[in-house]
Structures are given as structure tokens and as C-alpha cells.
Amino acid sequence: MTTTTLLDGKVALVTGGSRGIGAATALRLAADGADVAVTWQQDAEQAATVVKRIEATGRRALALRADNADPTALREAVDRTAGELGRLDILVNNAAVFLVGAVDEFDAADLDRTIAVNVRAPFVAAQAATRHLGAGGRIISIGSNVAERTVFPGLAAYAMSKSALVGMTKGLARDLGPRGVTVNLVVPGPTDTDANPADGPNAGTIRGFTALGRYASPDEVAATVAHLAGPDAGYVTGATITVDGGFTV
Template identity: 70%
Template structure:
């Protein structure tokens, strides 16, 4: 399929896990891909090489999403390199856990900077480059809707903020033909949350389908929203969670 032929995409945090799966799927659909990474240049390079092997242009930009100047520079570099920026996927995130009393201001500030401020500022910068049919897609979390384990208050709060951002931006950008949507993945098999990890059995038990998702299954929904097939979807919060929140 080439539903995204000629489109230019930026995926933040695109060197591994869901971000890498999204970058590869959108490249398979015909898009040129830029991705940001904080650490792990080797992983980012590998994703870039895979995208180029598909026949698409690719770019990796080292940028800490907690640093506004670096994030905004990545947006502008994407648009300059590809001559456009049509699709932004806000994927980069941090996953703080722990008892309420042990969470300090530094951890609070970084979580809100990466999980809330960065998607807002990246969206703000990206839409300056977008024409009609632009897309802003953010990756949230199922725990924004159902925090079944203790120690998730800060993370859940940060991901819940994306619901308000998505709905507000959808209203504001709709007249410009830009859609804005939010995907809430459920348990997904990645290196940070493997399907055979120590807590996997308990986590799986909360899903209706009784299994983890593959990262490619999350990417498939992102691809739909990014394409013309998703042109009438905006302001939506879509759970791809195997029934975790059912």
C-alpha cells in the first residue's frame, strides 16, 4: 500500500518499541520518516537503515523532548530536509512509577515536560508547516482510563492531559483541514514491557483478549489515522488495548 506516498513524517521517540514500529509502518505506506531519539544512536541508525531499505528517505535527530529548543529544532529540521511536514506522531514518553510519597519535584517536572509539554510544543511547531490534510497523532496510554496498579498516578495524570490537548486542538485545527487524534495502547510487547516479563501474567489478566499487543498492531491504527482513510476522524481517543478498559 502507498496511502502515504509523498508524505513527510516526524515520529518523536522513534528508535525503539512502538515508535520504531510506527516509523517503519508509515515508511511501508510510502512516507519519508524523521525520528528523534534521546539515547541509543545505534538503535536509531538501525531504524533509519530499515526505512531506507524500503526505499524511503529517513533522518534520525538526537533530541531530548524535555528540552524545548532541541525538540523544536527537530521539527524544523524535518520540514527543511523533506521540504514539508505532513504528519507528526507524538510518541516520546517517560514512564515513572512509585509510591506517591517518594515522587520528587524533579521527576514530576521531567514527566510533565516530556509527556505533556513536548507533545503540545511539537504540535504547535509542526502545524506551522502543515497544509490541509495534516495529521497530529499522539500516543497515550490505557492507564489514562484505568489505572489498575498502584504507583501510576503521575504517569496516568500526564497521559490523561493528552485527552484534553487532543480535543482542544481538533476543534482549533479542524477548519484548517488538520486532524488531531490520540491512540491509547494497552500492554504492548516492547523491551521496556516484555510480554514474558515478571509482571506480564498479571497485566495480561486485565485484557479481554488475554495477551499483549505487538507494536505493529498499534502502528496499524496510527497508519489508518495518518492516511486519507482516516480523514473524517478527529478529536478521537482510540483504545488499542485488547479490551483492557472494556
């Protein structure tokens, strides 16, 4: 049985929504009442699990395979979400790659993929979403604290790619504001995911950089995304919201 909630009747698409922050965001938006589509690339089983958990709440769900480096596949995922779920109200640009290496050794192919997935894809998805989003629509991208404070070597390309989302967010907020669509950026700090586990080899050092002395759970980041997706954030646009436990203070 479903109940009326803040996002009742809304449809969301979360890119890279099969695990980590993306999965937590998809589940939170569903808990708040939205039907949710997620894109995935590598693990069909994880994506299917997220879909089942969403459907268990009484909401509709889709898992769409799409490589964010492929603009055609990404546009198709946006259009399929709107077509199969009837509309599109919320786009969460979450999918990203984390490729590291010293600047004098960083491979050109890795640089191209970093830019394609972390910079071009959010723009392409937002561009495709604008054909479906009406007044009250939301575009929310997931950045990184590394764009503000790069404490380890080898992160130049990744930091550059995430910094680009600040400018994109501000520009899209200006472009889409007259349509009643808000555009915001959520910047997580250290978050306990498969890619950066709280018990990983560098976790102790990373925790020490935060004011709170701990990693975030993916659910804590998802809560901020859900707020920006909801009606209480209707006057927030072009903003960067940091959820980093004091990593950048």
C-alpha cells in the first residue's frame, strides 16, 4: 500500500542508480513517493535489486542499461523514463568515473572518459530532460569534495571534472529558471560506498580530514538530494550544497 508523500505522482531518473549514493537516492525518492528509473552499466543484479526494493514500496521502477559516455544511450534512457513512466520531474546526475593517476602519466583515454562521463553526460542528460520537465522540475547533480580540497596526489582530472559541475549548475539554473525548473549541485564528502569504503586502507586518514571524524552514509547524502527534489526547496537554484562532515572547513 502506498501513501501520499512529498513526491507523490512524481517520476525521477537517477543515473548510476544501482549502487552507492545513486541507489540510496533512488530508494529515498521512492520512499518519498516518486516512481524511479535508474541507469546501470555493469551489474544487472544490483540494478534488479534496487528495482525490487522500490517496487516493494508500491512505487513503479525501471532499470535501464546505459553507458554515460554514450550520449545516444543516455538520451534514450531519459526518453524511456518519461515514456514508460508517463512523465519526468526529477533528474539526478549521479553516475561518474573515478580515474586517478599522476599528471605526467595520466592516459589520454582515461582523460577523455573522465570528461565524457563526469562532465558531458550530466549536460547531455539535462539537455534531454528539458524536453520533459515542466514547472517544478528538478535537476540535481552529484559533485565531489575533491573539487574543493584535493588532499591526495593523482586527482587532478577527477577534481577538474567535478569542478565543471559548479559552472554547469549555475548556467542551467539561469537558463531554466524562467520555466520553473531548479538546478542544484550536491557535494558529498567521504561516503561509505564500494568505491570508498569506510574501512578501506586510507579511511583513517580520510576521516581525519573531516570535522566530524567519520564517513557519511549514502543515506545522508540522499536525504539532501531528496530535500532539493521536494516542494520545500522550490526557491533553491544554482546552489552548491555541501554534505562533507566538515571536510572543507
